[in-house]
Amino acid sequence: MDHFGYRNGEMYAEEIPVREIAEAVGTPFYCYSSATLERHYKVFTEAFEKQGLDLLLCYAVKANTNQAVIATLAAQGSGADVVSEGELRRALAAGIPPEKIVYSGVAKTAGEMAFALDSGIYQFNVESVPELHQLSRVASELGREAAIAFRINPDVDAKTHAKISTGKSENKFGVPWVEARKIYAEAARLPAIKVVGLDVHIGSQLTELEPFREAFVRVGGLIGQLREDGHEISRLDLGGGLGIPYDPTVQEPPSPDAYAAMVKEVVGDLGCRIIIEPGRLLVGNAGILVSQVIYVKEGQERKFLIIDAAMNDLLRPSMYDAYHEIVPVVQNGRDAEVFDVVGPVCESGDIFARGRKMMPLESGGLLAIRSAGAYGAVMSSTYNTRRLVPEVLVKDDKFSVVRPRQTYEQLIGLDQLPNWLAQ
Ligand code: LLP
DSSP states (O other): OOSEEEETTEEEETTEEHHHHHHHHOSSEEEEEHHHHHHHHHHHHHHHHHTTOOEEEEEEGGGOOOHHHHHHHHHHTOEEEESSHHHHHHHHHTTOOGGGEEEOOSOOOHHHHHHHHHHTOSEEEEOSHHHHHHHHHHHHHHTOOEEEEEEEEOOOOOOSOGGGBOOSTTSSSSEEGGGHHHHHHHHHHSTTEEEEEEEOOOBSSBOOSHHHHHHHHHHHHHHHHHHHTTOOOOEEEOOOOBOOOOOTTSOOOOOHHHHHHHHHHHHGGGOOEEEEOOSHHHHGGGEEEEEEEEEEEEOSSOEEEEESOOTTTOOHHHHHOOOOOEEESBOOOOOOEEEEEEOSSSSTTOEEEEEEEEOOOOTTOEEEEOSOSSSSGGGOOOGGGOOOOOEEEEETTEEEEEEOOOOHHHHHTTOOOOTTTOO
16 A cells, blocks of 8 residues: 545545645656555565564665665664665664664675674675685684675565566575575684574565465475574574565465465474565555656657656666556646656657557647556666656655755766767
8 A cells, every 4th residue: 555546536646646746846756645655665574573573674675775765664663775885874874773684685795794893794795605715704704703694595586577586596595495505514613603593585576475485484494403403593684675566457476464374384383583685675666756748649649648758767667667656746637648757868769658558648738657666766867868857855844855855066077088089
């Protein structure tokens, strides 16, 4: 459930008409709802509380790194899952305590490790033997100890889009589960390394529980073996990945309650602190991308709504053929027609929806692309020398611009001419 709803035919973000925000900041812009963020955090943590599980929720900040979003979740008690020094710096700046931060990522550099060790983070999720050795070296040099879990690749098919599937043996992620005992033994021998747990993340936008269950059964069994080998495994990080509803006409993914019950059933008796790293589930439906129709164009075969947002602002439809609901900001009562909704970028792939039946809009009409809070603004670029769009956070009847629209000076001014061209 989210807090973008209609009143008298007009879309509101919490207590504010979206149209009013559009008039104030211009289009396109991202709009996030505090109440929705808070609600999703609560629903997820309560689902685990009901099962009596000891949970540390580490929001996967990659889904939306705006510090206002991170700070909203931090105020609820959230930790963070980060995958780069940049994300770690943002999480710290937004008020997440270091002892609630886990550092994932397939190849942390020595510099990133040093920064994370100096920051005093909770745990490193290590993804390879070379990375383990590097971490041991860096931690030794700094006179610190690194608490680690290995990310296990359980060789399980997440049954999601190939580009966001991470738990098969062919994927670059994690250490092979069949080699885990050997690798944990190696870690136990290294200086400045403290083995504390095990981690698994098999993919994103999973719409069934079965792949999770299969992976968790596998890592649960592994924990028993590792304990027999003498390792103290007190933390189990189950990653993120639970999907959200994007398309109201298809069946909803499993609820957080069903997910938590399955976690309890499969790994609840291991006595581990459970860490989870949800990204999309917390922020996906807490955000919309608001755009304006530039032209309505009658093609030979199709009718196009050409809008002022483009693939550089929201890449998901181009990159994953992702479905996003597109709705008018002000309903006009006209009968639905079929449109291709496209952006102005010079690529045929710059498309938000093909053959979409929707309420017709005229030039200047506002529309909202829903479920854009996760992997939206964070994946945007300035392709076609288009400026990064503003992000707005709403709370009740207030809103605040939490990232302003980039200026052309900022964008173009980054280039520097070499002295043989500069006159
Ligand atoms: N933990 C790790 C180690 C991850 O790699 C990810 C996402 C998450 C947690 C959070 O997963 P979530 O709960 O959000 O599914 N850009 C793609 C999604 C990429 C996901 C990458 N890793 C998209 O727009 O669908």
